[in-house]
Amino acid sequence: MRIGLPQWQHPHWKRLGLETLADYARWFNCVEGNTTLYSVPKMETVLRWRTMTDDSFRFCFKFPATISHQSGLVQTGDLLADFLRTLDPLADRIAQYWLQLPATFAPHHLPALWRFLDALPRRFRYGVEVRHSAFFAKGEAEKSLNQGLAARGVNRVMLDSRPVHTSTSQSPAAIDARAKKPRVPPHAIRTGRQPMVRFIGSDSVEESVPLFQPWLAKLAAWQQESEPLLFIHTPDMGQVFSLLNALWPQLQPLAPTLPAPPAWPQQEALF
Numbered sequence: 092m093r094i095g096l097p098q099w100q101h102p103h104w105k106r107l108g109l110e111t112l113a114d115y116a117r118w119f120n121c122v123e124g125n126t127t128l129y130s131v132p133k134m135e136t137v138l139r140w141r142t143m144t145d146d147s148f149r150f151c152f153k154f155p156a157t158i159s160h161q162s163g164l165v166q167t168g169d170l171l172a173d174f175l176r177t178l179d180p181l182a183d184r185i186a187q188y189w190l191q192l193p194a195t196f197a198p199h200h201l202p203a204l205w206r207f208l209d210a211l212p213r214r215f216r217y218g219v220e221v222r223h224s225a226f227f228a229k230g231e232a233e234k235s236l237n238q239g240l241a242a243r244g245v246n247r248v249m250l251d252s253r254p255v256h257t258s259t260s261q262s263p264a265a266i267d268a269r270a271k272k273p274r275v276p277p278h279a280i281r282t283g284r285q286p287m288v289r290f291i292g293s294d295s296v297e298e299s300v301p302l303f304q305p306w307l308a309k310l311a312a313w314q315q316e317s318e319p320l321l322f323i324h325t326p327d328m329g330q331v332f333s334l335l336n337a338l339w340p341q342l343q344p345l346a347p348t349l350p351a352p353p354a355w356p357q358q359e360a361l362f
Contacts, residue, residue, distance in 0.1 A: 092310060092319045092346045093121040093149055093186065096331060097289075103329030113143040120348065121186055123289075123322050124152030128191065131155055131173060137180050147348075149186035151218070151287065151320060152178060160193050163200070164207040175212065182214070186320060187285055189218035189248055194273070197223050198232035201239065208243055216285050220248035222273045237282055246283035251290045253277060254302050255326060258293035264326035265294050279309050286313055287320040292334045294326055300337050310345055 099115035099122050109115055115122065126132070140150075153159075155174055158167045178185070188211075192204075204219070211217060219240060225232040240247050252272045258265055272291055279288075288306060292299035306321075313319045323338065325331045343349050 092314055092321065094321045094323070094342055094346055094349065095119040095121040095123065096328070097123040097125050097322055097324055098328060101329050104332075107332065111143060112140060116144045116148050118349075120147060120346075121149040121151060121320060121322075124150050127174070127178075128153040128156050128159075131177050134177055134180075137178055141180050141184070144184060146184065149184055150181055151186045151322075152188055154188060154190045159190050163196075164203040167207065168210075171211075185215055187216040187218045187246060187287070189220060189246075189287065191220045191248070192222065194222040194224075196221065198225050198235065201235060205239055205243075208245055216244075216246070216283065218246040218248045218283070218285070218287050220250060220289075222275060224275070227276045227278060233278075237280055240282040244283050246285050246287055247278075247280050248287045248289065249277060249279060250275060251277035251288065251302070251306070253291075254293040254299045255291045257302075258295060258298055260294040260326075262294055262326065268326035279306075281313055281317060284317045285320060286317055287322070289322045289324065291324045292326075292331075294330070296334050296337045299325075299334055303338060307341055307345070314345060 096115075096119060099112045099119075100110070104110070109118075112122075155170065158164065158170050158174070162170065190204075190207075196204075208217065208219075221236065223232075226236050227233060237247065250273060252274060255265065255268045255272055256274050258269075268291070288310070290303060290306065292303075310319050310321065321342070323331060323335060325334055339349075
């Protein structure tokens, strides 16, 4: 099992001694690659990321929005080739590439998804995150999605945004998160060998920890036959370590390669 965050840098983390990807990789063994949704990095940047990690670290880069949102998965050959070619120096450190589809991607668009997935290189693992309500209604649309992903060994990315949407916090970060994070049921469905869980905590550790508990059993069960990925979010990522400190002792038995319970430098100064 691998555990990480959606990013490896934040201004507030400098007070914890976490300033670079190399610092981050001392504590976590994977990261979401959210930045690639918005732009493809330069080759020199990718090479720098390689020097700052080792062979045990894994990246989960998102396909660019030019592919997933703007092109609707149609005629994306050149965009895809450029994306994969740029990230090729990290090819042996890719946990999975994943496709975050917009809420406008509806059941009748599934044939385009199957064509896109079937054309991808077989050397990598892939994930798909959907947001259209029909894919969470436990009807024919969701059945078709799950069956199609399972037949291809593609992971259905699982988003649990309950903490942020049930929270009563009125902080600017919480309000912004409730406006932006999808409000979809957290269906725990494994369709591939590398199930990915994205847990969106709230401002409050006390609110978030109880909602995380069911995932512990799921992750433990999945470990018997797959390699789960867990990413922890909070509305203000500068405060994510408060939640991590609470969850870390529960997660460590599932991921023995994690360091000892956190002792980040000067963490008391932040909290």
